[in-house]
Amino acid sequence: MGVNRREFLKFVSISTLLGLGGTAVAASVKKEVESSGPYIPDPKALNAKRWAMAVDMSKFKSDEDVQKCIDACHQIHNVPEVDPAHPTQEIKWIWTESYERAFPGNEDEYLAAHYKHMPFLVLCNHCENPPCVRVCPTKATFKRHTDGIVMMDMHRCIGCRFCMAACPYGARSFNFRDPRPFIKKELNPEFPTRTKGVVEKCTFCYERLARGMQPACAEVSNGAIAFGDLDDPDSPVRKVIDNNFTVRRKPELGTHPSVYYVIGGKEHA
Amino acid sequence: MYDSGKIIAGLIIFIVIASLPFTLNLGKAAAKPDPSINTFAINQMAKKQCVESKAYMKTTHMQMLNNWRDEVVRDGNRLYVASDGKEYNMSLQNTCMHCHSNKAKFCDECHNYVAVKPYCWDCHIIPKEGAFVPVATKAAPVPAAVPGPVNVHFAVGKYDIPAEAQHGLAALAAYLQKNESASVVISGYTDKTGDPAKNEELAKNRAKAVREVLRAAGISDERIVMKKPEVITGGADNAEARRVDVSIAEGKGV
Amino acid sequence: MLEKALKGGRTYWTWVAALLAVIGVGVACYIYQFFMGLGITGMSRDVSWGFYIAQFTFLVGVAASGVMVVLPFYLHDYKAFGKITILGEFLAIPAVLMCMLFIFVDMGQPLRVLNVLLHPTLNSVMFYDMCVLAGYLVLNILVGWTSLGAERKGIAPPKWVKPFVILSIAWAPSIHTVTAFLYAGLPGRHFWLSAIMAARFLASAFAGGPALLIILALIVRKYSKFDPGKEAIQTLGKIVTYFMITSTFFLGLEFFTAFYSGIPGHMQSFIYLYKGLDGHHQLVPLMWISTIFAVAALCILVFPFLRRNETILAIAAAMVFISLWIDKGFGLIVGGFVPNPFEGITEYWPTTPEFLIAAGVWAIGFLVLTILYKIAVSIKEESGGEAIH
Numbered sequence: 001m002g003v004n005r006r007e008f009l010k011f012v013s014i015s016t017l018l019g020l021g022g023t024a025v026a027a028s029v030k031k032e033v034e035s036s037g038p039y040i041p042d043p044k045a046l047n048a049k050r051w052a053m054a055v056d057m058s059k060f061k062s063d064e065d066v067q068k069c070i071d072a073c074h075q076i077h078n079v080p081e082v083d084p085a086h087p088t089q090e091i092k093w094i095w096t097e098s099y100e101r102a103f104p105g106n107e108d109e110y111l112a113a114h115y116k117h118m119p120f121l122v123l124c125n126h127c128e129n130p131p132c133v134r135v136c137p138t139k140a141t142f143k144r145h146t147d148g149i150v151m152m153d154m155h156r157c158i159g160c161r162f163c164m165a166a167c168p169y170g171a172r173s174f175n176f177r178d179p180r181p182f183i184k185k186e187l188n189p190e191f192p193t194r195t196k197g198v199v200e201k202c203t204f205c206y207e208r209l210a211r212g213m214q215p216a217c218a219e220v221s222n223g224a225i226a227f228g229d230l231d232d233p234d235s236p237v238r239k240v241i242d243n244n245f246t247v248r249r250k251p252e253l254g255t256h257p258s259v260y261y262v263i264g265g266k267e268h269a
Numbered sequence: 270m271y272d273s274g275k276i277i278a279g280l281i282i283f284i285v286i287a288s289l290p291f292t293l294n295l296g297k298a299a300a301k302p303d304p305s306i307n308t309f310a311i312n313q314m315a316k317k318q319c320v321e322s323k324a325y326m327k328t329t330h331m332q333m334l335n336n337w338r339d340e341v342v343r344d345g346n347r348l349y350v351a352s353d354g355k356e357y358n359m360s361l362q363n364t365c366m367h368c369h370s371n372k373a374k375f376c377d378e379c380h381n382y383v384a385v386k387p388y389c390w391d392c393h394i395i396p397k398e399g400a401f402v403p404v405a406t407k408a409a410p411v412p413a414a415v416p417g418p419v420n421v422h423f424a425v426g427k428y429d430i431p432a433e434a435q436h437g438l439a440a441l442a443a444y445l446q447k448n449e450s451a452s453v454v455i456s457g458y459t460d461k462t463g464d465p466a467k468n469e470e471l472a473k474n475r476a477k478a479v480r481e482v483l484r485a486a487g488i489s490d491e492r493i494v495m496k497k498p499e500v501i502t503g504g505a506d507n508a509e510a511r512r513v514d515v516s517i518a519e520g521k522g523v
Numbered sequence: 524m525l526e527k528a529l530k531g532g533r534t535y536w537t538w539v540a541a542l543l544a545v546i547g548v549g550v551a552c553y554i555y556q557f558f559m560g561l562g563i564t565g566m567s568r569d570v571s572w573g574f575y576i577a578q579f580t581f582l583v584g585v586a587a588s589g590v591m592v593v594l595p596f597y598l599h600d601y602k603a604f605g606k607i608t609i610l611g612e613f614l615a616i617p618a619v620l621m622c623m624l625f626i627f628v629d630m631g632q633p634l635r636v637l638n639v640l641l642h643p644t645l646n647s648v649m650f651y652d653m654c655v656l657a658g659y660l661v662l663n664i665l666v667g668w669t670s671l672g673a674e675r676k677g678i679a680p681p682k683w684v685k686p687f688v689i690l691s692i693a694w695a696p697s698i699h700t701v702t703a704f705l706y707a708g709l710p711g712r713h714f715w716l717s718a719i720m721a722a723r724f725l726a727s728a729f730a731g732g733p734a735l736l737i738i739l740a741l742i743v744r745k746y747s748k749f750d751p752g753k754e755a756i757q758t759l760g761k762i763v764t765y766f767m768i769t770s771t772f773f774l775g776l777e778f779f780t781a782f783y784s785g786i787p788g789h790m791q792s793f794i795y796l797y798k799g800l801d802g803h804h805q806l807v808p809l810m811w812i813s814t815i816f817a818v819a820a821l822c823i824l825v826f827p828f829l830r831r832n833e834t835i836l837a838i839a840a841a842m843v844f845i846s847l848w849i850d851k852g853f854g855l856i857v858g859g860f861v862p863n864p865f866e867g868i869t870e871y872w873p874t875t876p877e878f879l880i881a882a883g884v885w886a887i888g889f890l891v892l893t894i895l896y897k898i899a900v901s902i903k904e905e906s907g908g909e910a911i912h
Contacts, residue, residue: 088567089562090568091568131709134646135646135648136647137649137650138638138641139644156638157631158630158632158633160626160629161572162647164571165571165860167864168709168864169711170569170863170864173568174561176560176564176566177559177561178560196631197630197631198632199631250711
């Protein structure tokens with residue numbers, strides 16, 4: 001190999017000084033650097049072709065069980081609480097909706113009250129064909145080619161909110177103001193907060209997967225949330241799908257959501 | 270020259286405004302930046318070595334952070350292999366600021382001098398200044414023999430490390446740094462009072478708080494074993510029960 | 524030529540001062556928004572675009588409508604438009620400028636605006652929108668400025684301008700088509716997910732833009748010695764009439780599809796806008812004003828003897844403009860967000876600072892318009908007004 005990394009970086013920084021040209025050069029030579037190996041995944045990392053989740057509603061025994069998942073997520077990701085002065089500008093990654101709201105178009109006035117009032121956990125569906133990614137003008141939201149996670153690059157988001165208009169699941173929240181004053185619980189020092197003017201949403205706990213841990217909500221769900229590789233027939237999520245009748249939210253839109261729901265699960269049968 | 274009065278007046282105003290940055294700062298010598306590396310974690314290091322050489326970090330840390338972010342967020346790579354072959358978790362908050370826990374005396378020193386305001390801290394959390402400083406910075410003695418188990422006692426319902434426990438922990442940390450094959454086992458306990466579920470959480474938090482201290486001293490996670498005791502409410506009396514046991518185990522993995 | 528804008532009477536300077544005052548207030552409010560974030564607006568998690576983006580959408584139409592005077596003059600050699608072509612081109616410039624400003628004030632991270640160029644994303648309609656808007660701005664400045672400069676010297680504009688004129692004619696519909704695509708390709712937003720969205724946009728633009736041009740031409744005639752010409756104004760009246768009919772027809776098509784199919788998702792936004800949904804009816808009065816104005820204007824415009832009277836024509840033009848402004852500059856955008864993806868309803872109304880920022884942007888647009896028109900009119904007054912081509 002002709003250049004080592006140090007020399008290469010020096011070359012890039014000088015050419016960056018010389019003008020935008022450097023960025024183009026960096027982009028074209030970057031691949032070479034990757035193969036030379038300065039950046040590698042954590043060996044502990046969990047890997048998948050396409051991460052997916054199956055939420056078995058029958059395994060949630062009480063509202064607290066559901067709330068535990070929400071709290072775990074919002075706590076470790078430093079998600080701010082609702083500003084009582086501006087409740088409509090709230091930020092949430094995972095929350096509950098009734099059947100009618102989670103699955104609009106499937107309403108049925110005679111649906112048994114038990115199902116009607118189930119607290120369905122809703123979050124970003126990490127679609128295989130995500131409309132939010134299609135519309136983003138800066139690739140600030142993008143689908144990772146490695147594991148199918150629909151990610152947010154908070155450094156790149158310009159806050160145009162096109163993705164919020166495009167998401168058919170209402171999964172995205174915008175930081176209408178500085179979120180810090182509204183994080184009432186203690187900050188998780190290992191995870192950043194966000195800044196005002198960017199869009200955020202669930203990331204399937206990419207930061208935990210990278211260190212070999214399950215997503216926070218799945219971890220505290222007592223098995224109600226199965227998480228795994230949709231591409232692997234032996235994964236926990238595929239086991240749930242194989243053994244139960246599952247539904248997804250708004251499949252007719254062609255987005256191919258990666259979050260499945262078991263509604264009349266065996267625990268109730 | 271037509272309108273010479275207006276033109277000359279205009280020129281004078283222009284010169285005054287254009288030279289404001291100089292005139293305003295006249296006579297005020299800005300102090301030379303002197304970033305400090307006097308932190309607990311850095312003092313604990315046998316060889317004070319950053320991810321790359323000092324000169325390289327000085328000139329390139331911003332590009333490096335940019336690349337790190339892209340690698341972590343966009344490509345899912347977490348580890349950076351430095352030129353000396355050592356691997357680092359690519360994280361401003363958890364790696365850089367872990368050692369450089371003195372943002373005001375380290376980052377701000379130069380950033381203020383050159384009048385740049387990086388927006389890192391809009392999102393990334395600034396470590397609490399001096400979180401682990403007090404006893405530890407006075408160079409804890411490095412024991413040659415294996416130090417005995419350390420018990421850290423906590424107040425009711427609390428999981429912040431009391432100041433008197435710092436010394437013992439610093440000694441443990443120093444031993445671990447000297448003996449790279451050694452690892453440490455941490456177990457958290459609570460007293461018998463109160464809600465068992467909450468107690469379990471509390472015991473875990475106490476253990477985690479201790480782990481933080483060791484992490485801050487540069488002990489990697491694989492050398493820290495978090496062991497949940499079979500009964501978390503163990504101990505002679507309640508005060509004795511509210512504790513974390515930390516003990517050294519030779520060899521990795523226990 | 525700019526020096527022409529520096530000589531004016533008392534009325535001119537009073538008008539300019541008034542605009543500057545509104546701009547000042549707008550800028551102050553924007554600084555407030557810049558530091559506080561978009562939380563100072565009435566927008567929410569559910570209605571994530573509001574007044575700003577709606578104004579942007581409406582103004583793209585105004586910008587595109589310049590083609591309605593440029594096309595007959597350059598392609599069909601329609602002499603009557605010779606005098607007002609420059610008014611059309613110079614209306615497009617501030618309109619595009621306002622579009623860009625409205626996008627800018629709507630951004631959560633305005634300092635990162637260049638990310639759109641640093642990371643060009645070919646699958647995002649917004650990227651194309653930015654390209655076509657910038658291109659249209661350049662084209663109009665180039666063509667307008669060059670032909671006016673030539674007119675001032677009493678010579679024909681240089682030959683190289685002609686291809687740019689033709690290009691700008693083809694370009695105009697593209698800016699509004701692309702803007703419609705921002706909305707018309709989003710799954711799950713039934714109100715916008717309509718194939719005739721771009722057609723609707725163009726029809727309403729070609730009615731609303733010329734309506735504004737009629738009013739501007741009448742103002743120019745009143746306050747200067749330059750007369751854009753009776754025939755030109757009457758022809759604009761005809762254009763407004765036909766496109767207003769088309770626009771209303773297209774809206775009718777949307778209603779038919781929604782209500783005859785009876786699909787709830789398609790009906791709900793219309794019900795919310797015109798009748799109120801689940802007890803929420805904040806926009807109903809506005810939408811009915813829009814409807815009444817549209818019907819009244821059409822009743823006037825379809826009768827040639829009525830619209831021949833310039834006062835009546837001006838009133839009809841104003842009604843068309845206001846009606847379309849409410850429809851496209853408010854209802855269309857907010858309506859798309861109601862109901863939200865959970866079929867819940869969050870209502871939207873702009874806050875005072877939000878409104879003042881929008882007013883500031885409009886004032887900047889009008890200031891640029893005033894300066895450009897002042898230059899054009901001063902030159903027209905000297906040359907007698909006939910453009911040569």
